[in-house]
Amino acid sequence: MDTKIRGKAYVVGESIDTDQIIPAQYLVYSTSDPEERRFYGHYALAGLPVASQGLPDGGTPFVRGEEFTSDYQIIVAGPNFGCGSSREHAPLALAEAGATLVIAESYARIFFRNCVNGGYVIPAETRERLYDRVRTGDDLEVDLTANTVINHTTGDHYELPPIGDILPILEAGDVFEYAKKAGMMAS
Amino acid sequence: MGMTLTEQILARHAGRDRVSAGENIWVDVDILLTHDVCGPGTIGIFKDKFGADAKVWDKERVVIIPDHYIFTADAMARRNIDILREFVAEQGLPYYYDPGTSRYKGVCHVALPEEGHTRPGELLLGTDSHTCTHGAFGMFATGVGNTDAALAMGTGKTWLKVPETMRFEFHGALPPYLMAKDLILQVIGDIGFDGATYRAMEFVGPAVFDLNIEERMTLCNMAIEAGGKNGVVEPDQVTIDYVNERIARAGTHADYTPVYDTADGAYVFTKQYDVSTLDPVVAKPHRPDNRASVREVAGTKVDRVYIGSCTGGKITDFEAAARLLAGREVRVDTFIVPATTEVARELGRRKIGEHTLTEIFRNAGCRLGESSCAACLGGPVDTFGRLNEPLTCVSTTNRNFPGRMGHKDGQVYLASPMTAAATALTGVITDPRDQMS
Ligand code: SF4
Numbered sequence: 076m077d078t079k080i081r082g083k084a085y086v087v088g089e090s091i092d093t094d095q096i097i098p099a100q101y102l103v104y105s106t107s108d109p110e111e112r113r114f115y116g117h118y119a120l121a122g123l124p125v126a127s128q129g130l131p132d133g134g135t136p137f138v139r140g141e142e143f144t145s146d147y148q149i150i151v152a153g154p155n156f157g158c159g160s161s162r163e164h165a166p167l168a169l170a171e172a173g174a175t176l177v178i179a180e181s182y183a184r185i186f187f188r189n190c191v192n193g194g195y196v197i198p199a200e201t202r203e204r205l206y207d208r209v210r211t212g213d214d215l216e217v218d219l220t221a222n223t224v225i226n227h228t229t230g231d232h233y234e235l236p237p238i239g240d241i242l243p244i245l246e247a248g249d250v251f252e253y254a255k256k257a258g259m260m261a262s
Numbered sequence: 263m264g265m266t267l268t269e270q271i272l273a274r275h276a277g278r279d280r281v282s283a284g285e286n287i288w289v290d291v292d293i294l295l296t297h298d299v300c301g302p303g304t305i306g307i308f309k310d311k312f313g314a315d316a317k318v319w320d321k322e323r324v325v326i327i328p329d330h331y332i333f334t335a336d337a338m339a340r341r342n343i344d345i346l347r348e349f350v351a352e353q354g355l356p357y358y359y360d361p362g363t364s365r366y367k368g369v370c371h372v373a374l375p376e377e378g379h380t381r382p383g384e385l386l387l388g389t390d391s392h393t394c395t396h397g398a399f400g401m402f403a404t405g406v407g408n409t410d411a412a413l414a415m416g417t418g419k420t421w422l423k424v425p426e427t428m429r430f431e432f433h434g435a436l437p438p439y440l441m442a443k444d445l446i447l448q449v450i451g452d453i454g455f456d457g458a459t460y461r462a463m464e465f466v467g468p469a470v471f472d473l474n475i476e477e478r479m480t481l482c483n484m485a486i487e488a489g490g491k492n493g494v495v496e497p498d499q500v501t502i503d504y505v506n507e508r509i510a511r512a513g514t515h516a517d518y519t520p521v522y523d524t525a526d527g528a529y530v531f532t533k534q535y536d537v538s539t540l541d542p543v544v545a546k547p548h549r550p551d552n553r554a555s556v557r558e559v560a561g562t563k564v565d566r567v568y569i570g571s572c573t574g575g576k577i578t579d580f581e582a583a584a585r586l587l588a589g590r591e592v593r594v595d596t597f598i599v600p601a602t603t604e605v606a607r608e609l610g611r612r613k614i615g616e617h618t619l620t621e622i623f624r625n626a627g628c629r630l631g632e633s634s635c636a637a638c639l640g641g642p643v644d645t646f647g648r649l650n651e652p653l654t655c656v657s658t659t660n661r662n663f664p665g666r667m668g669h670k671d672g673q674v675y676l677a678s679p680m681t682a683a684a685t686a687l688t689g690v691i692t693d694p695r696d697q698m699s
Binding site: 090092094095098099100102103104105106107122124154155158159160161162163164166181182183184185188189192193240249250251253254257259260 | 286288299300302303306307310311331336338339341342388389390391393405406407408409410413416417419421423455456459460486489491549639640641642643661663664665666670671
């Protein structure tokens with residue numbers, strides 16, 4: 076697991092649910108076939124209403140036009156990110172688009188678990204409200220060992236709480252490797 | 263101090279005498295449920311991790327119920343069903359309910375108990391967030407993603423963090439204009455749509471045990487809309503009778519051991535409700551916790567009414583709606599979608615006065631769809647009842663996030679079947695009390 080992540084921020088608001096992350100009509104693509112799986116990247120965050128696309132200004136799609144990957148690697152969000160359905164296509168879509176990390180004030184449980192178990196994106200929590208301080212396009216550097224966020228665009232520093240319970244799974248890579256270590260699955 | 267219902271079930275499945283909230287534990291899974299949207303992805307991961315020839319851990323315990331994208335011309339959606347069929351054949355799975363055959367059921371959360379797969383004291387995982395519905399049977403039931411499901415498919419195990427329990431106690435007599443949907447929307451409005459994140463929601467009290475099993479399912483179904491990990495109701499004779507009858511009919515395994523409430527667990531809080539004092543409520547767009555009493559939003563013009571889904575498409579829901587619609591005509595497009603084929607058949611049998619529910623809906627000018635999730639989650643554009651334009655809809659479903667029923671700018675009000683029916687009769691949001699004779 077990379078503990079230092081640097082990338083451009085894509086900022087969204089509160090309660091971004093899984094239908095906004097990946098609308099239900101796109102769930103028909105195969106997640107196993109690499110050619111089709113790319114479409115999840117293409118449609119990542121396609122359900123955001125225009126005004127919510129990339130705060131504070133809005134109107135910036137996460138993935139541009141015909142592209143399959145995003146210009147942004149770090150998603151900054153408010154409370155209850157990933158609420159709604161259990162579809163694992165949601166963290167998968169973010170990862171396919173090239174995101175590696177989400178920083179939200181809180182997560183819906185199933186989404187959080189899916190992020191970690193499948194090793195898609197790292198769901199970091201923040202106690203501070205960052206989505207109204209960071210702007211879409213800001214250059215962020217996150218250090219998960221030091222638990223800090225540096226905004227290189229503004230020079231601001233923020234602290235994150237330690238990652239905690241899920242660290243063993245993140246370090247193992249995914250839940251299968253973790254299960255093997257726990258003796259729950261044959262290696 | 264005793265253990266909560268949820269802790270008792272988890273302790274047993276972890277092979278331990280005791281577990282407490284906050285612990286991470288490995289547990290044995292009794293039933294794994296999947297459907298056409300998440301099944302193919304789960305199967306893909308299962309094969310990738312356990313090998314192309316791997317067998318599921320127990321074929322009696324993997325239940326596959328296609329329900330989401332059934333009546334669509336969308337070739338990609340249909341391919342999902344083909345993947346399920348192939349897997350079922352290869353694994354020899356007995357509990358598969360194939361579309362287009364007499365075994366086809368419809369919405370997985372209504373089909374699962376009908377087909378004898380829910381039992382008190384057991385542990386159920388489903389690749390669907392509304393798997394929490396089955397807590398109504400006194401079991402631990404929660405939604406998981408494809409990766410978790412694939413691990414369970416191969417090993418029969420999963421890891422869980424033992425949730426803290428919030429206890430909701432309902433007293434008083436339920437007035438005839440209220441339904442379980444009003445109770446749960448009330449609760450979600452009170453605690454917020456993340457108010458139960460990582461937690462169990464336990465529903466207790468005489469007014470809960472007065473509810474029939476379908477209404478208890480509605481309560482537990484929407485635990486996820488408060489972020490809950492699971493909802494749970496202690497089993498009583500109503501539960502046991504229902505479960506035993508279904509098990510006998512389906513021939514599924516009959517050995518189960520219920521857990522009972524000791525009322526001395528560690529609860530985050532106990533919140534009391536007197537149901538006799540509550541009002542019919544809706545959740546306004548675009549959040550399930552955006553509660554208002556129906557009176558507050560009464561008069562809001564609507565384009566459409568939708569009665570269906572695992573939350574509001576059971577026979578109790580339709581009977582309640584039909585009581586209001588009988589002998590009258592709807593003023594707006596009204597879509598009726600029975601959750602399962604069994605519910606659909608029952609619509610043709612159950613009568614109010616001399617007409618069956620089906621006749622009542624037809625005579626009222628409603629449109630009847632085929633059993634499935636249909637427009638509850640939008641889905642392909644040709645889905646029955648889907649909001650393809652930015653319409654305002656009163657719906658008995660469970661979610662009203664932007665785009666959930668199709669169009670991003672659609673305005674969805676979540677409501678009970680009675681409020682939905684009263685609204686259908688007037689074309690504006692209407693309190694059922696104003697339409698009851
Ligand atoms: S009816 Fe709606 S909520 Fe229920 S399983 Fe189907 S899509 Fe999900």
